Amino acid sequence: MKVIADLTIIPIGVGVSLSRYIAACEAVLDRPGLETSLHPNGTNIEGEWDLVFRAIRECHEKIHAMGAPRIHTNIKLGTRVDREQTMEDKVASVRGRLQGG
Amino acid sequence: MKVIADLTIIPIGVGVSLSRYIAACEAVLDRPGLETSLHPNGTNIEGEWDLVFRAIRECHEKIHAMGAPRIHTNIKLGTRVDREQTMEDKVASVRGRLQGG
Amino acid sequence: MKVIADLTIIPIGVGVSLSRYIAACEAVLDRPGLETSLHPNGTNIEGEWDLVFRAIRECHEKIHAMGAPRIHTNIKLGTRVDREQTMEDKVASVRGRLQGG
Amino acid sequence: MKVIADLTIIPIGVGVSLSRYIAACEAVLDRPGLETSLHPNGTNIEGEWDLVFRAIRECHEKIHAMGAPRIHTNIKLGTRVDREQTMEDKVASVRGRLQGG
Numbered sequence: 001m002k003v004i005a006d007l008t009i010i011p012i013g014v015g016v017s018l019s020r021y022i023a024a025c026e027a028v029l030d031r032p033g034l035e036t037s038l039h040p041n042g043t044n045i046e047g048e049w050d051l052v053f054r055a056i057r058e059c060h061e062k063i064h065a066m067g068a069p070r071i072h073t074n075i076k077l078g079t080r081v082d083r084e085q086t087m088e089d090k091v092a093s094v095r096g097r098l099q100g101g
Numbered sequence: 102m103k104v105i106a107d108l109t110i111i112p113i114g115v116g117v118s119l120s121r122y123i124a125a126c127e128a129v130l131d132r133p134g135l136e137t138s139l140h141p142n143g144t145n146i147e148g149e150w151d152l153v154f155r156a157i158r159e160c161h162e163k164i165h166a167m168g169a170p171r172i173h174t175n176i177k178l179g180t181r182v183d184r185e186q187t188m189e190d191k192v193a194s195v196r197g198r199l200q201g202g
Numbered sequence: 203m204k205v206i207a208d209l210t211i212i213p214i215g216v217g218v219s220l221s222r223y224i225a226a227c228e229a230v231l232d233r234p235g236l237e238t239s240l241h242p243n244g245t246n247i248e249g250e251w252d253l254v255f256r257a258i259r260e261c262h263e264k265i266h267a268m269g270a271p272r273i274h275t276n277i278k279l280g281t282r283v284d285r286e287q288t289m290e291d292k293v294a295s296v297r298g299r300l301q302g303g
Numbered sequence: 304m305k306v307i308a309d310l311t312i313i314p315i316g317v318g319v320s321l322s323r324y325i326a327a328c329e330a331v332l333d334r335p336g337l338e339t340s341l342h343p344n345g346t347n348i349e350g351e352w353d354l355v356f357r358a359i360r361e362c363h364e365k366i367h368a369m370g371a372p373r374i375h376t377n378i379k380l381g382t383r384v385d386r387e388q389t390m391e392d393k394v395a396s397v398r399g400r401l402q403g404g
Contacts (some may be wrong), residue, residue, distance in 0.1 A: 001161065006309075006344035008354050008379055010274050013183075013218030016385060023400030034324060038397060039342045041309035041379050046343075049161075050322060053154045060102065060150075060180050061363035069183035072212050073177040074276050076311055079161050081395030082114075082170035087343035094341060107208075107243035109278055111375050114319030117284060124299030138241070139296060141289035142208035142278050145242045152297060173313050175377050177210055177243050183218060188242035195240060198225030203363065208388035215385075247347075251363075255356045262304065262382050271385035277378040282365050283314075 001049045004087055005077040010057060011068035024066060025059035037087065046087050050078070052079040073098075102150045104190055106178040109143040110160060112169035121159060126160035138188065143175075147188050150180070205252045206289055207279040210244040211261060213270035226268060227261035239289065244276075248289050251281070307390055308380040311345035312362060314371035327369060328362035340390065345377075349390050352382070371401045 007029075011021045026043065029036045034047040034055060045052055060071055108130075110123045114200055127144065130137045135156060137150040146153055209231075213223045228245065233239045235251040236257060247254055262273055314324045329346065332339045336387075337350040337358060348355055363374055 001158070004343060006311075006342075008274075008309075010212055010214065012212065012214070012220070016215030016271050016383075018214070019396040019400050022397045026397065026401055037341070037342070038394055039309075040307060040347045040349075040380070040393045043346075044343045049158055053158075057102070057150055057154075064180070064182045069218050070181040071179065072210075072274070073176075073178050073180075074379060075174075075178070077174050077176070078172065078344070079165070079174075080171040081165045081317075090343045091341055093322040094329065096323045097322050098329055105242060107210075107241075109208075109375075111313055111315065113313065113315070113321070117282075117316030117372050119315070120295040120299050123296045127296065127300055139293055140208075140239070140241045141206060141246045141248075141292045142280070147242075170319050173375070174312075175278060179243070180220055181218075191242045194221040195224045195228065198222050198269075199228055203360070251360055255360075259304070259352055259356075266382070266384045272383040273381065275378075275382075276381050277376075277380070279376050279378070280374065281367070281376075282373040283367045 001079055002048065003049050003052050003077050003079050004085070004090065005045045005052055005075055006042045007045055007056060007059075008074040009063065010072040011063050012070040012072055014068045015028045021066060021068060024062050026060050028059045029055050031055065035087065044087055102180055104148065104150050104180050105186070105191065106153055106176055107143045108146055108157060109175040110164065111173040112164050113171040115169045122164045122167060122169060125163050128149050129163050131157045135195050136188065142198045145188055150155060154170065188202050203281055204280050205249065205251050205254050205281050206292065207247045207254055207277055207288070208244045209247055209258060209261075210276040211265065212274040213265050214272040215272045223265045223268060223270060226264050230260045230264050231257050237289065246289055276277065283301060304382055304383050306352050306355050306380050307388070307393065308348045308355055308378055309345045310348055310359060311377040312366065313375040313376060314366050315373040317371045324366045324369060324371060329363050331362045331365050332358050334358065338390065347390055371383065
């Protein structure tokens with residue numbers, strides 16, 4: 001089952017600057033089978049369910065190993081069985097409506 | 102790695118009443134190793150990471166099998182490595198602050 | 203427009219224990235026109251849209267005033283125009299399906 | 304108080320294709336004082352708190368007026384008082400870590 005997800009990871013107890021933890025997670029997500037796209041409030045991820053959630057688990061393990069005692073994460077995700085759809089399709093579908101007026 | 106999560110599942114394309122799909126997911130989550138608690142905007146789940154996410158995947162599979170072509174899900178989750186903490190501990194910790202003024 | 207929401211507030215840069223900040227937000231939310239219910243991953247809130255979001259803004263202001271330099275918040279919310287529904291109705295609707303199942 | 308938010312709106316009870324509702328919300332968000340950026344799982348929004356939440360309320364009103372009886376929305380948001388930060392700054396901060404790696 002394919003999933004299109006949006007991942008936001010907030011390490012807790014490591015001060016106010018979180019970018020080095022987010023970058024470490026980006027490095028974990030950069031693997032065959034996953035397509036990712038960083039945005040200002042998270043990272044969009046496209047891939048097979050098990051690959052996506054194994055990678056998210058490894059992000060948690062990595063960030064704890066870097067010293068974060070606690071992590072809060074938010075995942076939005078969608079699955080569909082009626083048709084194939086990529087991340088680009090989703091954005092193009094809305095943009096087409098906007099241009100079509 | 103233990104996780105405390107909050108799951109909200111929104112079947113799309115099956116009309117406006119979603120309770121029978123949510124109830125089916127509750128039945129899927131009712132298994133050894135998971136503690137769950139239904140609330141007005143989701144279901145809190147406590148358990149080992151792999152058990153939690155396998156059950157959430159089975160909720161998606163179940164709800165698609167019931168006829169939902171598309172599902173949107175939101176998962177909030179926390180992990181911590183500094184100490185053990187249950188769902189009850191989290192609520193008690195805030196309540197203690199409120200009573201302590 | 204009435205809203206049923208679920209609020210999770212994560213102060214960033216104040217260490218690993220967040221309960222005193224969450225308790226301060228609970229105190230802010232305890233006002234006429236809002237019904238609230240604390241759970242392990244957030245607080246459910248029921249009330250008129252403007253009252254709900256004004257109170258959430260005041261939570262942010264309060265927690266910043268307590269010393270948190272940065273806050274991450276997640277809000278899930280639902281509105282509906284087809285019929286009246288309370289937080290209790292939502293839980294009862296799923297529970298009814300489980301028992302009837 | 305400035306906020307950087309990520310908005311996901313799911314109209315319920317209008318079938319499986321949601322793009323025309325999302326496009327209508329994009330049109331509502333396109334106003335002075337807000338910077339927005341559509342992505343595969345939502346729309347990032349930067350602006351003053353009251354402007355952002357007034358626009359989100361108007362999205363709900365618009366989508367209900369288009370015929371959706373029920374809406375589920377997820378909002379992730381951040382505020383900070385230690386320094387100014389734009390949406391571009393957030394992405395650049397993580398990208399800098401990755402390249403510096």
